[in-house]
Amino acid sequence: MTATNAIEARNVVKAFGQGDATVRALDDVSVEIRKGEFFTLLGPSGCGKTTLLRLIAGFEMPTGGHILLDGQDITYLPPNKRPVNTVFQSYALFPHLTVAQNISFGLEMLGKPKAEIAARTEKMLALVKLEAMAGRKTSQLSGGQQQRVALARALAPQPKVLLLDEPLSALDLKLRQAMQIELKRLQQETGITFVFVTHDQEEALTMSDRIGVMSQGKLQQVGTAKEIYTRPRNRFVASFIGETNFLTARAEGTKARLASGDVVDLDVPATGDKTLTVRPEQVRLVAANEAGALVATIANLVYFGTDTHVHLALSDGTEVTARVQSPATGDAGLEKGAKTGLRFAPGAVQIVGD
Amino acid sequence: MAERRFSATRLPGFATIAMLAFLALYIPILTLVVYSFNSEVTMGNWGTATLDWYAKAWANADVKDATLRSLTIAGFAAVISTALATMAALGTTRRRAFKGQTFIYVMINQPLMVPEIVTAVALMILFGLIKTVTGVHGLGYLILAHAAFCIPFAYLPIRARLEGMDLTLETAAADLYASHWHTFRRVTLPILMPGVIAGAMLAFVVSLDDVVITEFVKSAGQDTLPTYMLGQMRRQLTPEINAISTGLLLVTIAMLTAFFLLTRKKD
Ligand SMILES: Nc1ncnc2c1ncn2[C@@H]1O[C@H](COP(=O)(O)OP(=O)(O)OP(=O)(O)O)[C@@H](O)[C@H]1O
Numbered sequence: 321m322t323a324t325n326a327i328e329a330r331n332v333v334k335a336f337g338q339g340d341a342t343v344r345a346l347d348d349v350s351v352e353i354r355k356g357e358f359f360t361l362l363g364p365s366g367c368g369k370t371t372l373l374r375l376i377a378g379f380e381m382p383t384g385g386h387i388l389l390d391g392q393d394i395t396y397l398p399p400n401k402r403p404v405n406t407v408f409q410s411y412a413l414f415p416h417l418t419v420a421q422n423i424s425f426g427l428e429m430l431g432k433p434k435a436e437i438a439a440r441t442e443k444m445l446a447l448v449k450l451e452a453m454a455g456r457k458t459s460q461l462s463g464g465q466q467q468r469v470a471l472a473r474a475l476a477p478q479p480k481v482l483l484l485d486e487p488l489s490a491l492d493l494k495l496r497q498a499m500q501i502e503l504k505r506l507q508q509e510t511g512i513t514f515v516f517v518t519h520d521q522e523e524a525l526t527m528s529d530r531i532g533v534m535s536q537g538k539l540q541q542v543g544t545a546k547e548i549y550t551r552p553r554n555r556f557v558a559s560f561i562g563e564t565n566f567l568t569a570r571a572e573g574t575k576a577r578l579a580s581g582d583v584v585d586l587d588v589p590a591t592g593d594k595t596l597t598v599r600p601e602q603v604r605l606v607a608a609n610e611a612g613a614l615v616a617t618i619a620n621l622v623y624f625g626t627d628t629h630v631h632l633a634l635s636d637g638t639e640v641t642a643r644v645q646s647p648a649t650g651d652a653g654l655e656k657g658a659k660t661g662l663r664f665a666p667g668a669v670q671i672v673g674d
Numbered sequence: 675m676a677e678r679r680f681s682a683t684r685l686p687g688f689a690t691i692a693m694l695a696f697l698a699l700y701i702p703i704l705t706l707v708v709y710s711f712n713s714e715v716t717m718g719n720w721g722t723a724t725l726d727w728y729a730k731a732w733a734n735a736d737v738k739d740a741t742l743r744s745l746t747i748a749g750f751a752a753v754i755s756t757a758l759a760t761m762a763a764l765g766t767t768r769r770r771a772f773k774g775q776t777f778i779y780v781m782i783n784q785p786l787m788v789p790e791i792v793t794a795v796a797l798m799i800l801f802g803l804i805k806t807v808t809g810v811h812g813l814g815y816l817i818l819a820h821a822a823f824c825i826p827f828a829y830l831p832i833r834a835r836l837e838g839m840d841l842t843l844e845t846a847a848a849d850l851y852a853s854h855w856h857t858f859r860r861v862t863l864p865i866l867m868p869g870v871i872a873g874a875m876l877a878f879v880v881s882l883d884d885v886v887i888t889e890f891v892k893s894a895g896q897d898t899l900p901t902y903m904l905g906q907m908r909r910q911l912t913p914e915i916n917a918i919s920t921g922l923l924l925v926t927i928a929m930l931t932a933f934f935l936l937t938r939k940k941d
Pocket residue numbers: 336337343344345363364365366367368369370371372519
């Protein structure tokens with residue numbers, strides 16, 4: 321049987337400290353990361369992303385649960401016995417070694433033949449376009465170059481899984497965008513499974529095959545960028561990824577009555593009190609007297625360049641934000657205080673858990 | 675931009691006091707160096723400038739003998755104390771804070787705090803006992819004594835270097851398939867090396883300089899350069915001593931300069 325999962329975490333718990341001071345950095349996390357995919361762990365600071373990565377790398381032992389690599393239990397295997405490599409947030413390049421020596425370190429420790437080490441190091445230098453820097457000390461490199469050495473060093477031993485802990489956070493915007501493309505290219509060229517940690521949702525949405533959204537030591541939702549954006553499972557996921565409106569409603573079949581008395585359509589039937597979410601770009605402004613449209617008052621207009629955020633108030637005061645494309649003149653023809661009609665795009669209204 | 679923060683250097687009289695302190699430190703040394711070139715035997719008179727005393731000291735068999743012994747003891751003491759200090763530094767920094775940590779620090783730095791004369795007497799008694807029981811004599815006792823009091827001096831720069839070292843580097847080595855031993859050999863030790871060398875040099879200089887403990891522990895005919903000089907002073911004061919002192923001074927300055935160069939560079 322060949323496993324289709326590169327990494328599997330089963331009910332992993334990691335607690336730090338003792339007694340009252342115990343912190344549950346990971347609270348019953350189960351996740352399957354497929355072979356060859358670009359998987360991103362996304363979540364706010366302190367949610368346990370680094371902890372999960374450290375457990376996969378073997379720097380830390382879990383308090384409970386199991387970690388599998390290619391279907392094999394590696395929970396208690398020391399880090400130097402795992403075919404998994406890490407790109408550290410601080411890069412952690414060896415300051416006393418040259419760029420080439422840094423890259424060949426892992427291969428040497430694996431006891432590979434000299435010729436193979438030399439050839440592979442060459443290849444890695446070419447892959448990250450640092451051939452000209454091979455003999456330099458790492459302290460003589462720019463941030464972006466150091467980043468690429470860290471990548472090459474971790475990729476050189478051809479690990480089954482590459483772990484990256486916020487590798488781009490120290491770079492400025494331009495360089496970060498260039499490295500995002502570079503990373504994606506490296507992942508596709510090498511076919512290695514990447515587990516990438518970030519707290520930048522845009523980075524996660526653009527780079528990943530699948531995303532695991534974490535909060536407070538728990539995995540909230542796993543799915544493709546589209547799934548997570550359009551079908552957020554709960555309030556946290558909906559608000560952490562992109563901007564959104566929340567509405568409280570009483571559902572009855574495929575209809576839901578808002579607190580304002582307006583009725584909206586649901587694409588999934590439900591009953592009882594529910595929280596609805598709808599993205600601002602799915603809110604359409606129409607004529608106030610259009611049949612079936614909700615009526616709202618324009619409370620404020622905020623110009624963002626490409627689009628304008630229209631803050632609306634429903635009849636009971638419930639706030640809804642609509643995002644409309646700014647017209648060429650920059651003037652959306654909307655006025656503060658005016659009445660307008662609004663509709664939600666079909667299928668845009670989603671029920672979320674708490 | 676020019677932020678006027680508090681600075682002691684701007685206090686009135688700061689520069690004057692600093693100058694006076696420098697003079698108090700360096701005038702005696704300067705006098706010593708100048709008089710080592712004096713052709714007259716008595717300190718008060720200045721004859722002509724000469725290198726005679728250096729030549730005399732160089733030709734003096736006792737001086738040569740004592741110098742060689744000093745260097746031997748300092749060399750061994752530096753190596754032994756540095757090896758032990760490295761282990762102590764690794765033991766005290768490469769782990770979480772533990773009960774009794776302060777006690778360990780005090781133990782390691784004990785030679786800095788106990789009056790040297792007390793240690794000297796204690797060692798004399800202990801070694802005397804061992805010598806009578808075993809009948810073993812030799813330079814080993816002096817080397818051991820020196821190694822012991824050199825440990826805290828070697829320990830400090832090594833520990834400073836270790837504490838400044840990014841622990842992620844060792845994690846990275848383990849991640850790249852290095853065993854504990856390889857991590858130490860290929861990552862920790864090379865990065866630690868400037869601290870180790872600095873520690874060894876400090877230990878060497880401190881050993882070279884010692885009088886009190888050596889005076890008590892040494893057997894007959896085991897004079898080191900400082901105890902030889904002390905012995906000479908009791909009889910007659912010749913500029914030869916000045917010449918030897920100047921030589922010793924040069925060695926110390928060279929070592930300390932190298933020490934500062936090594937510890938200054940942060941990479
Ligand atoms: N060695 C440790 N000892 C005690 N608590 C720890 C330790 N490591 C992590 N924690 C705690 O576990 C929780 C998760 O930490 P973790 O570093 O995994 O967060 P993170 O998601 O990586 O955050 P960030 O985005 O800030 O890096 C935090 O509350 C943190 O304080």
